[in-house]
Amino acid sequence: MKNIKFYIPILLITLVWVNDSLGQGCVAIRQFSGIGNAVGQGNILEKGEWNISVNYRYFKSFRHFRGTHEEPDRIANNTEVINWTHGMDINISYALSERTFLLASIPFAYNERSSLYEHGRTSRHMTYSGGMTDIILGGGYWIFSGERSPKGNVALGGGIKLPTGNYRSTSTFYNVGSEGQSEVRPVDQSIQLGDGGFGFVLNTQGIWNFGKSTFLYYDGFYLFNPRNTNGVQTFRRRASEAVMSVPDQYALRSGIFKPVGSGHGLGLSLGGRLEGIPVRDILGQSEGFRRPGYIVSVEPxxxxxxxxxxIGVNVPIALIRNRTRSLTDKIESTPDNYVHGDAAFADYLINLNLAWRITRKAETPFNTF
Known part of the structure; x- marks a missing residue:
């Protein structure tokens, strides 16, 4: 286990971005770090130690896809929807033992959205949202002890997602009233700060050492959201999409990590990443409006x-973007009218992370005189 323990601190700082996340466009992937963040940080801690990390994310979504087909005319015609998203997560983990840990992930976000269709289709305007999003509290367990895992280890984690984010965020919409006046309405689902549901997360993460200093890693989670809809109006034209859905979410990442040079210091990684929103939830109903879909990225x-x-940085670069057909698309379709909604996606996502390990102070021997 010596080789793995030596490189784990720089390896796992490269692995911490699950959501992270957070979302890459109108497919409203929630902006939290997932259990994988603190699972990774927990692995480098001894009993009684803490780890505090801050993760910043940014992306701009503007490319519209219907299925896997891009619609470049949206940009050419100036009808594209643009989301700018800034996210910050504060993650705190505490080691109860070498293998067991607790964690808390406290996320924040600031979003701007520019569109034409949401403002009477006459002129382009902006809507905004900002504040705390949905908190995750949980813990995890590494299956093998240090003595039994000379080549690698696997962690299992779980937690609850609390509806702390404002899922009724509002902004001013122009040219939408009966006489063309502006109105204050809920912002689009993609920039809502929360989804309004209690959920729970299951996570697994693994590390395997092959060769002298090369590591294979994987990290995945699934967010279960049993609540059906949250009652927030969408002001969309379809009756089946009158209120917002509370969707599940998932992510899976895997790749290779390689330290550069000897000892602690620089490490490089290259992997793949899949994240998305399913058409149907595993638990509960799946009514209301959602934009299901997924993104496959390469992740240096x-x-x-x-x-x-x-300190770490990674930049997932989108290879495949797929806005899948929603249940409401299927409901609204007829033999003469095939319905398949679109969504805007980003080209890439920027993640920056800073982590601080708080070690236990050495006990001072008691001296008698």
Whole structure:
């Protein structure tokens, strides 16, 4: 286990971005880090130690897809929808033992959305949202002890998602009233700060050492959202999409990590990433409006460790973007009218992370005189 323990701090700072996340466009992937963040951080801690990390994310979504087919005319005609999203997660983990840990993920977001169709289709305007999103509390367990896992380890984690984010965020919409006046309405689902549902997350993460200093990693989670709809109006034309759905979410990542040089310091990674919103939830009903779909990305990354501080960056670059058909698309379809909604996606996502390990102070021997 010596080889793995030596490189784990810089390896896992490269792995912490599950959501992360958070979403890459109108497919409203929630902006939380997932259990995988703190699972990874928990692995480098000894009993009684803490780890605090701050993760920043940014993306701009503007390319419209219907299925896997891009619609470039939206940009050419200036009808595209543009989302700018800034997210920040504060993640805190505490090691109860070498293998068991607790965690909390406290996320925040600021979003801007520019569109034409939401403002009477006469002129382009902006809507906004900002504040705390949905918190996750949980824990996890590494299956093998250090003595029994010389080549790798696997962690299982779980937690609850609390509806702390404002899922009724509003902004001003122009040219939408009966006489063309502006109105204050709920913002689009893609920039809502929460979904209004209690959920629970299951996560697994693994690390495997092959060769002298090369590592294979994987990290995946599934968010179960049993609530059906949250009652927030969408003001969409279809009756079946009058209120917002509370969808499940998933992500899976895997790749190779390679330290550069000897000892603590620089590490590079290259992997793949899948994240998305399913058409149907595993538990409960799936009514209301949602934009299901998924993104497949290649994910290069780099990290550097200096003492108890580690900084990292990774940039998932989209390879496949698929806005799948929703249940409401199927409901509204007829033999003469095939319905398949679209969604805007980003080209890439920027993640920056800073982590601080708080070690236990050495006990001072008691001296008698």
């Amino acid at each position: 990354g780099a990290s550097y460790m200096l003492g108890d501080l580690t």
